Amino acid sequence: MKRICLVAPLLLLAVLALSCGGKASAGTTQVKLMLDWVPNTNHTGIYVAEDKGYFRDAGLEVEIIQPGEVYPEAAIAGGAADFGISFQENVTLARAEGAPIVSIAAVLQHNTSGFASLAGKGVKSPADFEGLRYGAYGSPSEAPTLQALMESAGADFSKLQMVTTGLSDPLALLQQGQIDLAWIFYGWQGLQAKQMGIDLNVVMMKDYFDVVPDYYTPVVIASETTIAERPDVVKALVGALSRGYTFAAEHPQEAADILMRAVPELDSALVHESQEWIAGYYIAEASQWGEQKESVWRGYADWLVEHGVLKTAIDVQAAFTDRFLP
Numbered sequence: 338m339k340r341i342c343l344v345a346p347l348l349l350l351a352v353l354a355l356s357c358g359g360k361a362s363a364g365t366t367q368v369k370l371m372l373d374w375v376p377n378t379n380h381t382g383i384y385v386a387e388d389k390g391y392f393r394d395a396g397l398e399v400e401i402i403q404p405g406e407v408y409p410e411a412a413i414a415g416g417a418a419d420f421g422i423s424f425q426e427n428v429t430l431a432r433a434e435g436a437p438i439v440s441i442a443a444v445l446q447h448n449t450s451g452f453a454s455l456a457g458k459g460v461k462s463p464a465d466f467e468g469l470r471y472g473a474y475g476s477p478s479e480a481p482t483l484q485a486l487m488e489s490a491g492a493d494f495s496k497l498q499m500v501t502t503g504l505s506d507p508l509a510l511l512q513q514g515q516i517d518l519a520w521i522f523y524g525w526q527g528l529q530a531k532q533m534g535i536d537l538n539v540v541m542m543k544d545y546f547d548v549v550p551d552y553y554t555p556v557v558i559a560s561e562t563t564i565a566e567r568p569d570v571v572k573a574l575v576g577a578l579s580r581g582y583t584f585a586a587e588h589p590q591e592a593a594d595i596l597m598r599a600v601p602e603l604d605s606a607l608v609h610e611s612q613e614w615i616a617g618y619y620i621a622e623a624s625q626w627g628e629q630k631e632s633v634w635r636g637y638a639d640w641l642v643e644h645g646v647l648k649t650a651i652d653v654q655a656a657f658t659d660r661f662l663p
Contacts, residue, residue: 382582399591442627
């Protein structure tokens with residue numbers, strides 16, 4: 338489920354592909370919210386807010402759309418969608434390119450991703466990445482992340498082969514033997530592998546935050562223009578999402594039922610197991626859903642500079658805001 342996009346080349350496509358939100362009937366404001374991927378438990382709070390009428394209570398009519406050729410960062414930066422789901426990594430890279438997007442809430446409080454391999458490979462730590470083929474999806478942070486992890490364990494990064502796979506299904510690639518290592522979100526793809534009977538070893542990022550700092554993934558984003566010109570709409574959306582995700586954190590099985598009703602083509606067993614697993618990450622130790630810390634934003638941005646992904650640090654205080662949280 339990890340993916341990266343370059344914002345600038347897609348701005349024109351975004352403007353041409355979508356129309357901006359406007360006024361809906363009955364005094365509600367219509368907005369477009371673009372997901373980062375197909376619906377999954379990262380998005381449950383959105384569907385809960387829709388199902389429970391939290392958007393309606395906030396005076397909003399929300400159209401939930403999935404990305405196609407255009408991803409959320411480009412759509413929001415180009416003014417073609419009002420809100421979107423992204424990642425701290427993408428927001429940081431996009432702002433370094435001059436894209437005017439801002440994180441307005443953290444969906445999860447911690448990075449739940451990890452590097453997966455078939456259990457038969459015997460990979461227990463980054464020290465075991467030597468000699469493997471890694472399926473690269475296209476982010477400039479991939480190689481530095483893997484290098485830092487491997488070097489922290491005394492391994493030689495040059496002995497890891499990077500294979501470009503783009504957005505192909507990493508579980509299928511692992512099963513087919515096309516790659517040996519993939520970067521996945523455990524709360525979805527890791528549990529999906531269990532459902533499919535695929536025995537994985539996953540080296541979780543949370544066990545190496547001393548090597549690669551924790552960062553928010555995913556986050557909710559809006560443009561600087563929307564924040565400046567329509568702060569009431571931003572506050573309304575964040576408030577409704579806060580209600581939706583707080584409900585999902587407190588009632589994971591009912592929230593899973595809501596997601597299944599909205600997207601019945603999903604696998605019910607996976608959705609319910611994933612929802613139970615991920616519920617604790619929506620708020621975790623934060624005072625409320627959506628909270629973001631400057632130290633998390635600054636720590637990861639500084640790490641990207643230190644490892645050559647960014648030439649200079651971004652203004653992290655401009656990259657996120659908590660002022661719309663209820």
